[in-house]
Structure formats: structure tokens, C-alpha cells
Amino acid sequence: MIFSDIVGNEKNKELLKNIINTNNIAHSYMFIGKDSIGKLLFAKEFAKALLCVSPKKPCNECKSCIQFDTYNNPDFTIIEPESGSIKIDQIRELTKKVYEKPVVASRKVYIINDSNYMTTEAQNSLLKTLEEPPEYVTIILIASEENQFLPTIKSRCTKISFNKLTNLELKKILEEKYNHLNIPEIIFKIADGSVKKAINLKDNENDYKKLDKLFGNLENSDIIDLMQAKEEIFKNKEEIDDILSYINLIFFNKIKLNNIYIECMKIVEDTKDRLNKNNNFDMTIDNFIMTVWEEINGKYYRSKI
Numbered sequence: 001m002i003f004s005d006i007v008g009n010e011k012n013k014e015l016l017k018n019i020i021n022t023n024n025i026a027h028s029y030m031f032i033g034k035d036s037i038g039k040l041l042f043a044k045e046f047a048k049a050l051l052c053v054s055p056k057k058p059c060n061e062c063k064s065c066i067q068f069d070t071y072n073n074p075d076f077t078i079i080e081p082e083s084g085s086i087k088i089d090q091i092r093e094l095t096k097k098v099y100e101k102p103v104v105a106s107r108k109v110y111i112i113n114d115s116n117y118m119t120t121e122a123q124n125s126l127l128k129t130l131e132e133p134p135e136y137v138t139i140i141l142i143a144s145e146e147n148q149f150l151p152t153i154k155s156r157c158t159k160i161s162f163n164k165l166t167n168l169e170l171k172k173i174l175e176e177k178y179n180h181l182n183i184p185e186i187i188f189k190i191a192d193g194s195v196k197k198a199i200n201l202k203d204n205e206n207d208y209k210k211l212d213k214l215f216g217n218l219e220n221s222d223i224i225d226l227m228q229a230k231e232e233i234f235k236n237k238e239e240i241d242d243i244l245s246y247i248n249l250i251f252f253n254k255i256k257l258n259n260i261y262i263e264c265m266k267i268v269e270d271t272k273d274r275l276n277k278n279n280n281f282d283m284t285i286d287n288f289i290m291t292v293w294e295e296i297n298g299k300y301y302r303s304k305i
Contacts, residue, residue, distance in 0.1 A: 002049055002058060006041050008169045009162050016042065016160075020049045020057050025107075026158040027133040030115075030141045030149075033162030036196035042162070043111050043140045050138060051075055051105040064105045074103040077110050081117045088121040095129045098137050109138045116143035123150050130156040164193025174198055190245045197242060207233070208246055215250050218264075218296040226289050234285050240275060244268050264292045 002020070003013040019025060031039045049057040051064045051073060058065050067073040077097070079090055094110055102108050112118070118126070130139065130153065146154060165173070167188040173195055174180040180202050191198035201208065214221065214229055234240065248268045251261040271288040275281065 003042070003045055006038055006045065007173050008038055008165045009042070012042065012160060012162060016046050020046070025050065025138060027135075027137060028130050028139045028141070028157045030143065030146065030154065030157035030159045031162060032143055032146050032159060034164045034193055035144045036194040037162055037165050038195075039142050039162050040111070040113055043113075043142055047076055047109040047111060047138075047140065050107050050109055053105055067104060073105075075105045075108045077108075079110065079112045081114050084117065086112065086115065086118040086122050088119060088125050091118070091122040091125040095125060098129055098134055102136055107136050107138060108134075109140065111140045111142060113142045114144075115141040116145055116148040118149075120150070123153050127152055127156075165195070166193070169193075170195065170198055174202070186246070186249055189249060190242055200239060201242060201246075204239075208243075211243065211246055212250060215247050215292075216254070218293060221293065223290070223293050223297075226293060227286070230285060230289060237281055240281075241272065244272055260296060263295050267291050267295065 002017060006013070031043055033039055045058075048065060048068045051068060052058040053062045053064050058068075060066075060069070064073060064075070068076060077094070079086060079094060082090065094112075098108065098110070100108075112126075126139075127150070129137075133139070141149075141153075141157060143149070146159070170188060170191060170193060171183065174183060178199060180199070183198075183202060184205075186208075187198055187201045190201060210229070210233060214226060214233070234243065236243075248265050251264045251268065254261045255265075267288065271284060274284045
């Protein structure tokens with residue numbers, strides 16, 4: 001049964017099933033929602049059903065379905081970011097191909113994954129196709145947020161919003177698909193419904209235990225030890241947001257012992273903001289470590305007097 005292997009977003013399953021069953025298919029869709037909650041899985045299953053040539057969609061037996069499952073369907077294309085963005089040349093190639101008739105199915109489907117990374121030039125190039133698409137073409141834009149799209153792009157797409165996965169849904173995916181068992185509750189809090197984040201946190205669990213040891217006992221720590229541990233703890237810049245979120249949960253759990261940790265949480269959020277504004281990474285992290293250590297060790301004992 002279609003979408004049966006996908007966890008979560010039950011309302012969207014029914015919505016997409018109805019589109020397929022009624023053949024009321026739009027030329028362009030925008031799947032919006034947090035990263036790594038299943039949007040691409042939904043889009044692929046939807047595309048497979050749209051391309052299926054049998055009455056029962058998807059039948060998993062027709063030539064189109066078989067070619068789809070073997071990544072060899074000529075009527076299906078996925079476009080992914082290259083070096084951090086989707087460029088105008090990628091969209092130009094799409095706009096050239098859309099006017100070629102389908103080969104196997106009666107339709108063609110294009111998925112633009114992480115489409116919020118399209119450059120402005122790429123979006124403008126795509127706009128003409130969205131305005132006057134061939135009747136046999138469906139384009140699905142997948143994005144984590146919509147404020148990076150031109151208003152003219154958004155106005156020409158049917159928007160479908162996806163909810164983040166619940167902790168129970170996330171737990172089911174991690175256990176059944178990735179064989180991750182005995183998952184600490186803190187992982188669910190930081191992952192916030194994202195499968196990718198949860199897997200990364202679980203796979204690097206030992207590194208996060210080091211964070212507990214270092215930042216869970218700042219009042220008895222040595223600043224030299226913290227600075228020496230910096231290179232190992234903050235080695236993956238791509239994971240810095242998860243690392244800082246984890247540290248903030250450590251601080252949150254210590255507020256009941258001393259409200260100084262409220263200030264430490266503010267320092268974490270300020271550090272995130274600085275990094276999002278592309279401040280120098282090493283300098284920002286050094287400043288973060290020094291500031292939180294001084295916040296605790298400069299005030300902790302005075303607060304107990």
C-alpha cells in the first residue's frame with residue numbers, strides 16, 4: 001500500500017492518495033517542513049505512483065515502477081544542490097528536458113530537493129516553466145523553509161506542509177530501520193523530530209558524554225582543560241548547532257541548582273547567533289568557552305554566600 005512504509009504525517013498520506021485516486025494532479029508542488037522528517041520519501045513515493053501505468057498506483061510491477069525502483073526511469077529526475085546551492089545551469093537543463101515527451105509513462109516528474117538553496121538566478125530560470133508547464137509535467141520542490149523563495153515561485157506551487165516527527169514516530173524509525181535501541185531521552189529533545197539529527201547524535205554518543213563531563217561540572221573545572229578539549233569537541237563544524245543545543249540542555253537541567261545557568265544558556269544562544277552570522281568559528285568558540293567558564297567560576301561561589 002502506498003506510503004505504508006513511511007512513518008508520520010498521516011494527513012498528508014491521505015491528501016496525496018486522494019490526488020492520485022482522483023487524478024487531480026497539479027503541475028507543481030512545494031513540500032515544506034523541517035529537514036529529515038520524510039519529505040523526500042513522500043515525494044519519491046508520490047512520483048512513483050504518478051508515473052505508474054497501471055490502474056492500481058503504484059503497482060510495483062509495470063515497467064515504469066520497476067525502472068523507478070532500479071533508479072532507471074527516464075521520466076523521473078531528482079535535482080540536488082551542488083557545492084551548497086542549486087545553480088542556474090541545473091535549472092536550465094531541467095527547463096530544456098521538460099519539453100521532451102515522456103518515454104515510459106504518461107507523465108514526467110521532477111523533484112528539486114533542498115530547493116530553498118536555489119540561487120535567485122535559478123529561481124528566475126525555473127519561473128517560466130512553472131508559469132507555462134507542459135501538461136504532462138509535475139515538479140515537486142522540497143524545502144525546509146519557504147522564505148527564501150521568490151513570491152512568484154511560491155504563488156505557482158501547491159503547498160503541502162509537513163509536521164515534524166513525534167518522539168514515538170522517531171523512536172520507531174530508529175529502532176526498526178536503523179536498529180538503534182535504548183536511545184537516551186536527551187537525543188529526542190535535541191533531534192526535534194529529525195531522523196538525521198537523531199542518528200548523528202546516537203552515532204556520536206561517546207562524544208556527547210564528554211560534553212556532560214566538561215560542561216556539567218563547570219564550577220569544578222579548569223579552563224585549561226576546557227580549552228584543550230576544544231579541538232576534539234568542536235571538530236565538526238557541521239554539527240555545531242547540535243553540540244550547542246546539547247550543552248544548553250545540560251545548563252537547563254542545572255538551573256534548579258543555580259540560576260546562574262540561565263545566563264549560560266543566553267551565552268549559548270548568542271554563540272549560535274554569531275556563528276549563523278558567519279563570525280570566525282575558532283574565535284567564537286574560544287569566546288564561548290571562556291565566557292561560560294567565567295560566568296560560573298566568577299559568580300558561582302559568590303551566589304552561595
